Amino acid sequence: MTTPPPAEIGMALEDVDTPALLLDLDAFERNLDRMAKAIEGKPVKLRPHSKSHKCAVIGLAQMARGAVGLCCQKVGEAEAMVAGGVPNVLVSNQIVGRPKLLRLAALSKQAEWVGVCADHPDNVTQLDEAAGAMGTTLNVLVEIDTGAARCGVEPGQPAVDLAKQIDSATNLDFAGLQAYQGRAQHVRSYAERQAAADAGVALTRETVEGLKSAGLECEIIGGAGTGTFQFETAGGVHNELQAGSYVFMDADYGKNLNEDGGFFDDFENSLFVFVTVMSAPTEDRALVDAGLKALAMDSGPPAVADMPEVEFGRASDEHGILDISRTNRKVGLGDKLKLIPGHCDPTVNLYDWYVGYRGNRVEALWPIAARGMLR
Amino acid sequence: MTTPPPAEIGMALEDVDTPALLLDLDAFERNLDRMAKAIEGKPVKLRPHSKSHKCAVIGLAQMARGAVGLCCQKVGEAEAMVAGGVPNVLVSNQIVGRPKLLRLAALSKQAEWVGVCADHPDNVTQLDEAAGAMGTTLNVLVEIDTGAARCGVEPGQPAVDLAKQIDSATNLDFAGLQAYQGRAQHVRSYAERQAAADAGVALTRETVEGLKSAGLECEIIGGAGTGTFQFETAGGVHNELQAGSYVFMDADYGKNLNEDGGFFDDFENSLFVFVTVMSAPTEDRALVDAGLKALAMDSGPPAVADMPEVEFGRASDEHGILDISRTNRKVGLGDKLKLIPGHCDPTVNLYDWYVGYRGNRVEALWPIAARGMLR
Numbered sequence: 001m002t003t004p005p006p007a008e009i010g011m012a013l014e015d016v017d018t019p020a021l022l023l024d025l026d027a028f029e030r031n032l033d034r035m036a037k038a039i040e041g042k043p044v045k046l047r048p049h050s051k052s053h054k055c056a057v058i059g060l061a062q063m064a065r066g067a068v069g070l071c072c073q074k075v076g077e078a079e080a081m082v083a084g085g086v087p088n089v090l091v092s093n094q095i096v097g098r099p100k101l102l103r104l105a106a107l108s109k110q111a112e113w114v115g116v117c118a119d120h121p122d123n124v125t126q127l128d129e130a131a132g133a134m135g136t137t138l139n140v141l142v143e144i145d146t147g148a149a150r151c152g153v154e155p156g157q158p159a160v161d162l163a164k165q166i167d168s169a170t171n172l173d174f175a176g177l178q179a180y181q182g183r184a185q186h187v188r189s190y191a192e193r194q195a196a197a198d199a200g201v202a203l204t205r206e207t208v209e210g211l212k213s214a215g216l217e218c219e220i221i222g223g224a225g226t227g228t229f230q231f232e233t234a235g236g237v238h239n240e241l242q243a244g245s246y247v248f249m250d251a252d253y254g255k256n257l258n259e260d261g262g263f264f265d266d267f268e269n270s271l272f273v274f275v276t277v278m279s280a281p282t283e284d285r286a287l288v289d290a291g292l293k294a295l296a297m298d299s300g301p302p303a304v305a306d307m308p309e310v311e312f313g314r315a316s317d318e319h320g321i322l323d324i325s326r327t328n329r330k331v332g333l334g335d336k337l338k339l340i341p342g343h344c345d346p347t348v349n350l351y352d353w354y355v356g357y358r359g360n361r362v363e364a365l366w367p368i369a370a371r372g373m374l375r
Numbered sequence: 376m377t378t379p380p381p382a383e384i385g386m387a388l389e390d391v392d393t394p395a396l397l398l399d400l401d402a403f404e405r406n407l408d409r410m411a412k413a414i415e416g417k418p419v420k421l422r423p424h425s426k427s428h429k430c431a432v433i434g435l436a437q438m439a440r441g442a443v444g445l446c447c448q449k450v451g452e453a454e455a456m457v458a459g460g461v462p463n464v465l466v467s468n469q470i471v472g473r474p475k476l477l478r479l480a481a482l483s484k485q486a487e488w489v490g491v492c493a494d495h496p497d498n499v500t501q502l503d504e505a506a507g508a509m510g511t512t513l514n515v516l517v518e519i520d521t522g523a524a525r526c527g528v529e530p531g532q533p534a535v536d537l538a539k540q541i542d543s544a545t546n547l548d549f550a551g552l553q554a555y556q557g558r559a560q561h562v563r564s565y566a567e568r569q570a571a572a573d574a575g576v577a578l579t580r581e582t583v584e585g586l587k588s589a590g591l592e593c594e595i596i597g598g599a600g601t602g603t604f605q606f607e608t609a610g611g612v613h614n615e616l617q618a619g620s621y622v623f624m625d626a627d628y629g630k631n632l633n634e635d636g637g638f639f640d641d642f643e644n645s646l647f648v649f650v651t652v653m654s655a656p657t658e659d660r661a662l663v664d665a666g667l668k669a670l671a672m673d674s675g676p677p678a679v680a681d682m683p684e685v686e687f688g689r690a691s692d693e694h695g696i697l698d699i700s701r702t703n704r705k706v707g708l709g710d711k712l713k714l715i716p717g718h719c720d721p722t723v724n725l726y727d728w729y730v731g732y733r734g735n736r737v738e739a740l741w742p743i744a745a746r747g748m749l750r
Binding site: 076095096099119120123152153278280285289290292318319321334343345346352371372373374 | 378381392393394395426449451468470471472474475494495497498520524526528557651652654655656660662664667668669671672692693694696708709718720721726727746747748749750
């Protein structure tokens with residue numbers, strides 16, 4: 001039930017079978033370096049989100065450039081990262097239900113540091129019970145809702161109350177605040193994106209001060225994504241950034257605007273879905289062998305790399321329809337193309353392997369070990 | 376990289392960990408029986424599409440009720456079905472590129488019958504070469520475009536020309552027509568859906584007659600889906616129906632209308648995504664632990680089983696947001712709910728296991744062996 005790799009090390013890129021998830025290693029490494037440089041000397045650390053890449057090899061490359069650990073969204077993701085050698089994982093999410101809580105507690109005995117978020121008193125009680133049952137202590141952050149209207153308690157006093165409960169629990173350590181403004185990430189306008197992020201920072205600051213008044217210090221104040229990390233960095237409250245997509249970029253983040261009005265290009269596209277033209281029935285239409293099961297379409301269709309005049313239209317389960325009416329280049333049966341995913345995270349989750357290449361040669365086959373780890 | 380099963384045989388349904396893909400075995404078996412009964416005595420056979428279920432256990436259950444074999448959309452899907460005991464597979468799609476063509480030819484030596492579709496002279500040449508290289512003969516159908524504007528040659532003379540090329544190729548047998556009207560399946564109005572299907576049937580009939588005049592007989596004239604199979608059955612041209620979704624149904628097919636103006640209810644929902652409420656931050660909002668990586672959203676969000684007054688709104692990677700403002704029932708932390716997927720096929724592709732249950736007890740763990748088989 002694991003699919004075989006679509007390539008062999010040393011193979012020429014054009015020989016890679018399709019659909020395949022390609023990683024341009026040069027571009028990927030430049031993205032890692034760019035992020036490290038962007039926060040160099042700033043009072044923030046990077047804790048990149050592994051939900052984007054689901055691959056411990058990539059996580060360790062991030063840590064080699066200064067990341068303090070990884071974020072995970074599921075216990076299974078955290079287990080896969082720890083099994084792959086990542087020593088420090090924060091589950092930046094709520095974990096509910098005894099089987100998962102026991103697994104999380106057990107993991108904390110294998111890794112150097114394991115943390116998790118909570119936003120409900122009952123969940124705190126369950127976390128305490130599970131940690132006690134496994135004879136360990138769990139680090140728990142209070143998640144606050146800084147404007148995303150998803151999970152999280154209200155900033156201010158409700159967060160302080162929950163932190164007190166954690167602090168007084170036998171088997172839990174209060175570890176800080178989870179303050180991620182998910183909705184701000186894809187706001188296209190720079191000024192509006194900044195305003196949304198800044199509003200989140202203000203709510204976080206207010207909560208940190210409330211906690212201080214109650215005698216509670218935050219070891220971690222985490223949040224931010226690829227779309228807003230510069231604002232949380234400048235905000236001076238967060239001390240950990242949780243960006244994930246910066247390693248790959250995707251078509252959706254590429255629609256955000258920078259301060260100068262140009263498109264967001266702080267990072268470059270390193271991730272591609274490699275496809276083959278499998279049918280070319282008319283002058284204006286070509287079909288590629290990647291559809292809904294090979295490309296996440298939730299944030300819009302992929303872009304065709306190096307061919308902006310070719311539009312990816314509808315996708316069905318296993319077909320993608322290209323409009324080739326406006327290109328002068330031939331797009332014929334058997335041609336291979338690189339697509340820039342609309343949304344990298346759920347696209348990665350459809351594959352078992354990264355095919356890493358440099359120039360025109362396959363150099364790495366990295367397992368996407370947390371693919372499908374929903375629990 | 377295969378995820379562990381979320382349940383154990385004999386377990387009570389409420390103890391299944393989430394997210395999990397549940398299969399109500401009673402409803403599933405009723406759907407199989409309904410389809411068998413719907414075509415009983417008609418001059419059509421069923422060749423259900425395995426792209427919906429990707430599971431040989433289900434394919435064999437379909438064959439036990441009279442199906443002649445399965446459709447597959449990828450070589451890897453066909454390999455998984457044959458490995459699971461299915462003897463007869465039609466790849467109802469174009470296969471392009473030598474590695475896949477050699478695998479397909481090799482598979483034809485292991486299975487009782489393997490077929491594939493073509494819509495381009497160059498692809499026919501490549502199929503012939505691959506079959507020759509592996510010392511076998513491949514059965515090839517000509518795909519015609521009956522209105523879906525996806526793959527396929529034009530009906531009529533272009534199809535006859537391609538069939539002649541197949542017929543005269545050394546290592547290929549001409550096996551008939553692939554005539555699937557994909558666009559018609561989800562047309563909501565019964566009359567418009569019928570008109571689209573009937574137009575496809577007329578184009579197919581014209582092509583079959585053209586082939587006859589050229590001395591070419593069609594062993595298989597395949598097409599139809601869950602939305603239109605009754606029209607192709609009545610059309611009297613198709614002899615194989617390729618419906619797939621009928622085994623599960625989904626929220627999208629449930630929006631089609633029947634002849635009497637009611638919703639399409641010829642089959643019942645047997646497939647569910649089991650989820651847990653992981654956050655309940657406000658009176659009107661609950662978060663479940665299934666988002667874009669656990670639910671295909673391309674055809675709209677899932678419905679909440681037995682709670683039509685609860686609306687599934689946005690999904691992010693690992694969160695689904697429920698609007699619980701209009702329900703009188705409590706939806707609290709830790710509660711488990713069944714969701715009816717918006718689109719079953721790409722949802723199934725996100726899981727490794729079916730958790731089959733009867734009443735309140737887990738009875739089966741079936742591997743989704745073709746999950747992720749994109750090549």
